[in-house]
Amino acid sequence: MLKEIHPIVSGLEAADRSFQKEQGRGFLLRACSYLLGFILFCFLLDLFLQLTSGPRLVLLAVLAILFVGVLGWSFYVAKVRRNQLERTARLLETHDPNLGSKLINVLQLEAEAHNPKLNALTRQMAAQAVAGYATELRAVDFPRLAKSGRLAKDLRLAGIAGLAFVLILGLFYQVSTTEILRFADPLGDHPPYSFTQLAIVDPGDKGAQVVYNKNFIVKVKHGGHRPRELFLTYFPANHPEQAVTVPMFDKGNLGFYQEISRIKNDLVLFAHTGNKHSLSRQRKLNVLLTPKLERAFVQVTPPAYTGLKLEEKPFDFKNLKVLAGTKLRFRFQSNRPLREGTLELVKSPTEIQRLQMTKSGGNEIAATVDAHDSGRLRFSMVDVDGIGSEDPFEGSLTVTHDLAPEIQIVSPKQDCFVAMNFKTEALIEANDDYGLKMVRIHRALNQVYSAPKVITYDKIIRNARESVTFDFEKLGVKSGDVISFFAEAVDTAPEANLARSQTINLTVITEDEYNQFLREQNDISDIEGKYTDLLDQFHDQVEQQQKIGDAIGDLKKKLTHADEKQQQALQQSLDSLLAKQNELNQKLGKTADKMDQFVRQKPLYDIEAEFQNSLKQKAQDIRDSTAKNSQAAADVARRSSPAPGQRQMDQKMMEDFKKASDEQLARLGAAQEQAEKEVVQTIEDMSRMQDILKDFNHFTDLYQAQQALAEQTRAYNRANTSNREDQLALKNLAADEKQMADELKDLEQKLREDSKAAQKLFPKGAQSAKDLANKMNSARMNPLAQQATSSMLAAKGEEAFQSSDRLRSEMEKLFGECKAQGQQQGEEMDNYLKLQKKMGAGNSFAQMMQSHKLGNGKGQGQQGKQGRGAAGSSGYAVMQGPNMGVLGNESMISKSDARQSGGNGRSQEKQKLGSDNLSYEKPESTKDVKSVNRKSEAVTSETTVDEYGDIVDQYFKAITK
Numbered sequence: 001m002l003k004e005i006h007p008i009v010s011g012l013e014a015a016d017r018s019f020q021k022e023q024g025r026g027f028l029l030r031a032c033s034y035l036l037g038f039i040l041f042c043f044l045l046d047l048f049l050q051l052t053s054g055p056r057l058v059l060l061a062v063l064a065i066l067f068v069g070v071l072g073w074s075f076y077v078a079k080v081r082r083n084q085l086e087r088t089a090r091l092l093e094t095h096d097p098n099l100g101s102k103l104i105n106v107l108q109l110e111a112e113a114h115n116p117k118l119n120a121l122t123r124q125m126a127a128q129a130v131a132g133y134a135t136e137l138r139a140v141d142f143p144r145l146a147k148s149g150r151l152a153k154d155l156r157l158a159g160i161a162g163l164a165f166v167l168i169l170g171l172f173y174q175v176s177t178t179e180i181l182r183f184a185d186p187l188g189d190h191p192p193y194s195f196t197q198l199a200i201v202d203p204g205d206k207g208a209q210v211v212y213n214k215n216f217i218v219k220v221k222h223g224g225h226r227p228r229e230l231f232l233t234y235f236p237a238n239h240p241e242q243a244v245t246v247p248m249f250d251k252g253n254l255g256f257y258q259e260i261s262r263i264k265n266d267l268v269l270f271a272h273t274g275n276k277h278s279l280s281r282q283r284k285l286n287v288l289l290t291p292k293l294e295r296a297f298v299q300v301t302p303p304a305y306t307g308l309k310l311e312e313k314p315f316d317f318k319n320l321k322v323l324a325g326t327k328l329r330f331r332f333q334s335n336r337p338l339r340e341g342t343l344e345l346v347k348s349p350t351e352i353q354r355l356q357m358t359k360s361g362g363n364e365i366a367a368t369v370d371a372h373d374s375g376r377l378r379f380s381m382v383d384v385d386g387i388g389s390e391d392p393f394e395g396s397l398t399v400t401h402d403l404a405p406e407i408q409i410v411s412p413k414q415d416c417f418v419a420m421n422f423k424t425e426a427l428i429e430a431n432d433d434y435g436l437k438m439v440r441i442h443r444a445l446n447q448v449y450s451a452p453k454v455i456t457y458d459k460i461i462r463n464a465r466e467s468v469t470f471d472f473e474k475l476g477v478k479s480g481d482v483i484s485f486f487a488e489a490v491d492t493a494p495e496a497n498l499a500r501s502q503t504i505n506l507t508v509i510t511e512d513e514y515n516q517f518l519r520e521q522n523d524i525s526d527i528e529g530k531y532t533d534l535l536d537q538f539h540d541q542v543e544q545q546q547k548i549g550d551a552i553g554d555l556k557k558k559l560t561h562a563d564e565k566q567q568q569a570l571q572q573s574l575d576s577l578l579a580k581q582n583e584l585n586q587k588l589g590k591t592a593d594k595m596d597q598f599v600r601q602k603p604l605y606d607i608e609a610e611f612q613n614s615l616k617q618k619a620q621d622i623r624d625s626t627a628k629n630s631q632a633a634a635d636v637a638r639r640s641s642p643a644p645g646q647r648q649m650d651q652k653m654m655e656d657f658k659k660a661s662d663e664q665l666a667r668l669g670a671a672q673e674q675a676e677k678e679v680v681q682t683i684e685d686m687s688r689m690q691d692i693l694k695d696f697n698h699f700t701d702l703y704q705a706q707q708a709l710a711e712q713t714r715a716y717n718r719a720n721t722s723n724r725e726d727q728l729a730l731k732n733l734a735a736d737e738k739q740m741a742d743e744l745k746d747l748e749q750k751l752r753e754d755s756k757a758a759q760k761l762f763p764k765g766a767q768s769a770k771d772l773a774n775k776m777n778s779a780r781m782n783p784l785a786q787q788a789t790s791s792m793l794a795a796k797g798e799e800a801f802q803s804s805d806r807l808r809s810e811m812e813k814l815f816g817e818c819k820a821q822g823q824q825q826g827e828e829m830d831n832y833l834k835l836q837k838k839m840g841a842g843n844s845f846a847q848m849m850q851s852h853k854l855g856n857g858k859g860q861g862q863q864g865k866q867g868r869g870a871a872g873s874s875g876y877a878v879m880q881g882p883n884m885g886v887l888g889n890e891s892m893i894s895k896s897d898a899r900q901s902g903g904n905g906r907s908q909e910k911q912k913l914g915s916d917n918l919s920y921e922k923p924e925s926t927k928d929v930k931s932v933n934r935k936s937e938a939v940t941s942e943t944t945v946d947e948y949g950d951i952v953d954q955y956f957k958a959i960t961k
Helices: 003-049 053-080 085-095 102-113 120-137 142-146 150-171 173-184 511-521 524-560 564-596 607-640 651-716 724-758 763-778 781-793 797-820 822-836 844-848 945-959
Strands: 196-202 208-211 214-224 231-236 244-247 256-263 267-272 283-288 293-301 311-314 319-323 327-334 338-348 351-361 364-370 375-383 393-400 406-411 416-419 423-445 453-471 482-491 498-500 504-509 885-887 897-901 907-912
Touching: 003 053, 003 085, 003 102, 003 120, 003 142, 003 150, 003 173, 053 173, 085 102, 085 142, 102 120, 150 173, 196 267, 208 214, 214 267, 231 256, 256 267, 256 283, 327 338, 327 351, 327 375, 338 364, 351 375, 406 482, 406 498, 416 511, 453 482, 504 511, 511 844, 511 885, 524 564, 524 607, 524 651, 564 607, 564 651, 607 651, 651 724, 651 763, 651 797, 651 844, 724 763, 724 781, 724 797, 763 781, 763 797, 763 822, 781 797
Parallel strands: 208 283, 319 393, 416 504, 416 885
Antiparallel strands: 196 214, 214 256, 231 244, 231 267, 267 283, 293 311, 293 327, 327 364, 338 351, 338 375, 351 364, 375 393, 406 423, 423 453, 423 482, 482 498, 482 504, 897 907
16 A cells, blocks of 8 residues: 555544444434333333233333343444445545545555556556545545534434423323332332322331231322222232232221221231222231230229228229228230239339239239238239230339228307307218218216217218207206317227317307397398398299289280180190199298298397387288188189089189289288388488497597507607617507508598488488597598607607507597487487387397497408407407307398398398308308318316216206207
8 A cells, every 4th residue: 555545544444433433323312212212102001001010021121122232233333333445435525525536536546556457657657646636635634524413413303302201201290200110110019100099198108016916997098080999908918819808988088998907917908999900009017916905904802891892993003092901803904815924012122022913814814912011013914925015014002091080060160159049059070981880979068078979870881960959948057158069980990990079169148148249240231131031032922923913914815816725725824823823822921921930039139129010010911912812713723623524714714813913913012012111221221320330439449449559659658769679669560550540541431421321311420420520630630640650660669659649649539429429329210210110219229339340231250351350460459359159049140241222122232241250140061071180178177077967967868858
């Protein structure tokens, strides 16, 4: 080969390699479009035919072969295959027309230059021609000319195909995602795509664990088209041939449910439609073989003496509280067949009692223990395969011992005075947790005890309520005698326990002493409650009479247009109205009887005797009215049933019945209105005078308190009170003086209010109250008290005493005037009752003057409104009163609400009594009072037994008959 042709041959070879690379790449790009199309074909084929894993594996193998073949052929074309130089030359001459046929010519001339068959001249000329072509072709870039430019087109088409492929997958991403997963993992759990998408939500992706022999509810939800029915298929792991298919229950929006019962092996499950075109992914259920406690019971057998029955109840492993000596039997039931178990009672870290729990059933073990000591209970179980429970089951055992019984006297609850004519019933409550054997009641007269009254119980009684009645009028007791009593309770324990109540002392007083006590602690407005209660009861009965009359009128109207069938129903209504009228007349008779004996023989206020006379008259009016009405009602009943089995009704009969009802309503209404005017209105009018009397009494009490306060301040009447103790004492006195200033201010204002309220009925008494308020203001009592308070706070003892003593002096000047107002006001009230009410006052005014109750309906009792009781913080008394309650027959102080009258004497609103007000009503049975044990103190007798022996025996024989 001529050396001149070497560059041309090298260029043609380079051009051929460039061309082959372009051909190989172009083939690969064109093949990609077909491969993507084949993938889509596989997806569509699986979508419509729902291929199993086998066909999908075949398609994947075909795709892999095609892909490898394309890659191999592309590599072969690009890297291995070579064209002849003449073909490459022809290709380049077609790509560049300017070359003409130079490349072919130079190759042919080069061959002629080496052809020995030609003469030398021809070969020489051919060599020269080759050298010329070589010079011309030296600047030609053969590799560039070899490129046809088709690669860019193939690349563009491949890109379009790839984009279309991605777009199709994106548009149908649900389908494509499913198909990609199915082909990427042909042997995996990837259900084919369906327009009905099924998903098992319970168990979740990670499966679930289920206790051996327990049930599990599989929950499936769907997407897309709603399936008409779903099925659940499940089989033991690695044993699909044992698959079981069951239908699922449609729960609406909640999805489809199915319960797999008594699971004993690991399961694989999936949901599907009937034709299995829609499948869910598989889920796994793993069975826990550790024995689990399903139920626990404890049988409690109490000691025999308690009388309690054997009881078996669920054991919740909380605190188990039993009586010492109780027998306990524990039963545990498991989900697995059990072999044995252990019961441990941990009494202390070093003392543990262990008991074997033996098999008592297929899945049950049991053990029995006697409860003597408290401790921690610990249980464990072992199944037939030797697998133990994971954690011990723990609880606590508390062993209690039979406690002493509890007993207390619930009425009266404390020492008290008792009116001699009041029948006192002492109520005693005793209880024991397991039973009472007896109750002993000890009674004494003036500290001399008789034999106890013993109440024994044959049956098991846990709560007892006993009573002892004291009728002082029938016994030989006198004012000042003291009845003492207490009670003991004994329980049924083998080693009996005894408890003792508090000792109650009842001091007997006369009825006059009882009345005096009530007058001091209350006022006349407090008795209004019992009268308004009686008259309210009467008023309710009057309203019932009005309702009966209205019902009779309605019945009369219905009778006008009633046919024969309707008359039968109306006759039943008539019978009902006659029965109601008869019942009401009986109630009215009882009210009349109550009015006859409503006021005590010795009333609290003498004016109540006048009230009793008025009530007796009203009681007779009620009886007369009910007699007439009952006669009329009986006549109507007779006329409605002229003969046995016959009934009739007419307008005349109904008119007579209505007339009798209306006449009774008028009579009763008039009696009620008159009674309220004579009783309730009179009490309200008298209370206005008593408010003024209480104001004067309160001023007296304040004067006495200020007198004591000034006397105590006298101890610091010196210029030097600088030591700390004196300052502390004066500061303490300042609090009491400040309270005195407030009460003087309040009293002055109340005097003016009460004066205004009483002005119309009692002008003289009202003027007295107004004058006292003006004089208190003129004397500057409130400023003087405030001045004394300031001096005390400043620890100026001399100034404090001067101010306090000056206040005492000013109050002393008015003290005498307060005492002198009584007779004039009494005459004014007597004239009012005599002239306006036609009643005799008796000693009512003097009785009203005894009241030391503060405020208008606000009870003070033993304490004032600022907490000043029988003694203030400095020891001086605002008012004196007994510390014990009083029992008697007066029921008027029985309401927590005192009524204030409205128009026509009817009570319109209620005003609460003060919380400190004492109650003197009859004692009633006290309910739901938790008993306590409190031993009574020993009573030392100050007299000999012989002195009272006969009286005591006679007395207690009488009350125990």
